[in-house]
Amino acid sequence: MSTIEVSPQAADVRVNSPEPLAPLPRPATPAQVIKNDAEAIAVAERLAKVFAEGAARRDREGLLPIAELDVFSQSGLWGINVPKAYGGAEVSYVTLARVIAIISAADSALGQIPQNHLAGVAHLIADGSEEQKNRLLAGILQGLRWGNAFSEKGSKTVGDFKTTLRRENGQLVVNGEKFYATGALLAHLVHTVAVDEEGHVQLVILERDAEGLTVINNWSSFGQRTTASGTVLLDNVRTTPENVIPVWQAFDRPTAAGPISQIIQAAVDAGIARGTIADTLAFVKEKSRPWIDSGQEKASDDVFTLAAIGDLQIRLHAAEALLWRAGEFIDLALKTPNEETVAAATIATAEAKVLTTEIAILAGNKLFELAGTRSTLAEYNLDRHWRNARTHTLHDPVRWKYFHVGNYYLNGVNPPRHAWS
Numbered sequence: 001m002s003t004i005e006v007s008p009q010a011a012d013v014r015v016n017s018p019e020p021l022a023p024l025p026r027p028a029t030p031a032q033v034i035k036n037d038a039e040a041i042a043v044a045e046r047l048a049k050v051f052a053e054g055a056a057r058r059d060r061e062g063l064l065p066i067a068e069l070d071v072f073s074q075s076g077l078w079g080i081n082v083p084k085a086y087g088g089a090e091v092s093y094v095t096l097a098r099v100i101a102i103i104s105a106a107d108s109a110l111g112q113i114p115q116n117h118l119a120g121v122a123h124l125i126a127d128g129s130e131e132q133k134n135r136l137l138a139g140i141l142q143g144l145r146w147g148n149a150f151s152e153k154g155s156k157t158v159g160d161f162k163t164t165l166r167r168e169n170g171q172l173v174v175n176g177e178k179f180y181a182t183g184a185l186l187a188h189l190v191h192t193v194a195v196d197e198e199g200h201v202q203l204v205i206l207e208r209d210a211e212g213l214t215v216i217n218n219w220s221s222f223g224q225r226t227t228a229s230g231t232v233l234l235d236n237v238r239t240t241p242e243n244v245i246p247v248w249q250a251f252d253r254p255t256a257a258g259p260i261s262q263i264i265q266a267a268v269d270a271g272i273a274r275g276t277i278a279d280t281l282a283f284v285k286e287k288s289r290p291w292i293d294s295g296q297e298k299a300s301d302d303v304f305t306l307a308a309i310g311d312l313q314i315r316l317h318a319a320e321a322l323l324w325r326a327g328e329f330i331d332l333a334l335k336t337p338n339e340e341t342v343a344a345a346t347i348a349t350a351e352a353k354v355l356t357t358e359i360a361i362l363a364g365n366k367l368f369e370l371a372g373t374r375s376t377l378a379e380y381n382l383d384r385h386w387r388n389a390r391t392h393t394l395h396d397p398v399r400w401k402y403f404h405v406g407n408y409y410l411n412g413v414n415p416p417r418h419a420w421s
Contacts, residue, residue, distance in 0.1 A: 015062040015228060016220045023209040024066070026188050031143030032076035033087065037095040040080045044102040047075055052106035052275075056381040058226050059388075065110055065226055069145070069186055072103070078114050079141045081121055086137040093260065093334075094327030097267040101323070104271020105278065108388045109226040111268045113183045116148030119261045119419070120191045123203055126257060127249045131242065136205065139189075147187025147208070147215075149178040149232040150419075158396075159418060163234060165194035165202055165244070172239045174204055178232040184208075185215045185228040192234065193247065203247035204239055212237040223384075223391025251417040254342035256333040259349040261419045263326050265395050266349065269356035270316075270323055272392065276363035276385040277312050283371040283382070284309075305370050312363055319355035326352040343414040346421055350401040357398045360389035396420040 013021060034040050051068055058065055072078070081096055082088025091099075096118065104111025124136055140146075152162055154177075163176025174194050184190050190206045190213060206213055216231040250257035288299035296302050329345040364386030368375055375382050404415040415421050 013064045013066055015064060015217065015225050016230075017217050019217075021185060021215075021217055024186055024188070027070070027074060027143040029074075031074045031079065031141065033141055034076040034080050034089045034091075036089055037091045040077060040089060040091050040095055040099055041102070043075050043077060044099040047072060047077070048102050048106035051103065051110055055107035055109075056384065058107070058109070059384040060378075060381045062225055064186065064228055065107070065113075066186060068107070068110060069113065072110060072114070073145050074143050076141075077103075078117055078143070078145060079121075079137075081118055081125075082137050082140055083125060086133060087141055088137070092327060093263060093330040094324050097263050097270075097323050097327045100264055100267035101271040101274065101320070104268045105275035106271075107226075108268055108272045108275070108392065109224055111271050112224060112227050112392060113186070114145075115261075115264045115268065116150065116182060116191070117146040117187075118264055119257075120146045120148065120203070122260045123247050123250055123257060124245060126255055127247060128245050132245060144188045145183065145186070146189050146191050146205075147181065147183030147185065149181045149184055149190050149192035149234070151178060151180040152176070153179040158420060161193055161195050161201060163192065163194040165196045165204060167197070172204075172241065172244065174206070174234045174237040174239060176234045178234070180229050181215065181232040182227045182229040184232050185217055185230065190215075190232065192232065194234075200246065201248040203245040205243040205245070206237060206239060210237050210239075221391050223387035223389070225384075225387075251419075254333075254337055254339050254417070256330050256337065256342060256345055258417055258419055258421045259326065259330050259333070259342075259345040262346075262349045262353055262396070262421070263323070263330060265392070266323055266326070266353040266356040268392055269353075269360040269389065270319055272385060272389045273316050273319065273356065273359040273363045276360070276367055276389070277309075277316060279382060279385065280312070280363070280367045280370055281309070283367070283375050283380075287374060288370070288372045299372075308366060308370055312359070312366055315355070315359045315362065319352065319359045322348070322352040322355050339414065342417070343408065346415045346417070347405055347408050350405050350415065350421070353396075354398045354401045354405075357393040360393060361386070364389045 212235040214233040219230040290296040294302045326349040329348040333341040333345040407413040
């Protein structure tokens with residue numbers, strides 16, 4: 001696989017466009033089904049080489065990665081956490097984090113888009129009925145993409161949901177407005193969070209073309225530009241109980257739902273850092289000039305540059321080590337879920353999130369310091385790395401990670417259970 005064919009319809013779809021985008025068709029052929037962890041890593045590495053080729057242009061011109069996303073989901077990587085009992089590979093969360101980091105190093109938007117899909121699959125596995133798991137997981141393995149409609153930018157806190165699920169004339173009806181809806185524009189199914197009449201938070205699986213469901217392509221952030229994380233309007237969207245998953249149960253008892261969501265976020269940031277450092281190395285070797293006082297012929301021989309590169313690599317490897325360690329803790333919490341294992345997985349993932357955040361932002365800053373003024377030119381679009389890191393790491397504040405980690409180790413207080421912890 002060396003090139004990606006782009007249909008005329010998909011070639012010029014841009015972010016924050018006033019033009020409506022019709023729901024994308026479902027895949028004409030079944031997706032590949034990945035069999036094991038090694039195959040998942042190999043497929044990710046192969047795709048990353050292709051995705052990296054157009055990443056700078058897509059960001060610069062605001063082109064949505066529609067063709068790339070089709071290749072991504074058809075590769076089977078969107079189904080790697082489906083259990084073996086339902087036909088999937090059930091890879092470890094170490095492997096899942098590695099896959100997301102590999103893709104994110106090539107294009108962090110493509111790395112982020114499946115985040116809520118994969119987390120949604122985990123919720124389905126944990127709290128869906130057998131009928132739901134058999135039906136919906138089969139669709140995942142066929143190549144159907146889920147796009148999220150969770151957050152609401154006008155609420156008091158990120159966990160305060162105003163979207164409702166009500167019974168009207170014997171039917172279930174969803175009403176509300178969502179934002180930060182990563183993946184929804186380009187999804188086949190939209191999974192949204194709504195509060196029912198008993199006050200329980202439910203996960204509702206809706207068809208992307210359901211009547212009353214509108215996705216607005218109005219994501220205008222300076223970073224992660226091509227995730228199309230805009231608005232979803234839900235106006236009397238009708239559904240059935242078969243499409244409602246009691247997601248509130250995931251946090252009513254000890255489950256790995258929170259750290260699963262978080263490790264994918266941390267993996268995106270690790271990937272951003274990795275891609276940024278790779279571009280820094282290439283630029284310093286190929287284009288940068290040595291500083292006048294260094295006495296060197298090449299920028300890559302400058303002693304201060306060498307020390308700074310060493311520092312970046314050490315910090316990256318430390319962050320990655322904590323990320324893989326967090327995956328091991330999550331795998332244990334899935335195997336033996338209880339207060340102790342879930343708290344340990346949450347803390348391990350928080351530790352990884354701190355270091356992946358810090359190295360992603362630091363790498364973006366150091367790129368320009370080490371590569372020099374020429375690296376700021378628009379033709380290279382290297383500022384996308386810092387913009388992407390700064391935007392994506394805002395998902396949940398690391399200042400609270402420090403607090404929960406310290407409180408856990410010093411006072412024995414378990415961290416809270418929710419999707420941002």
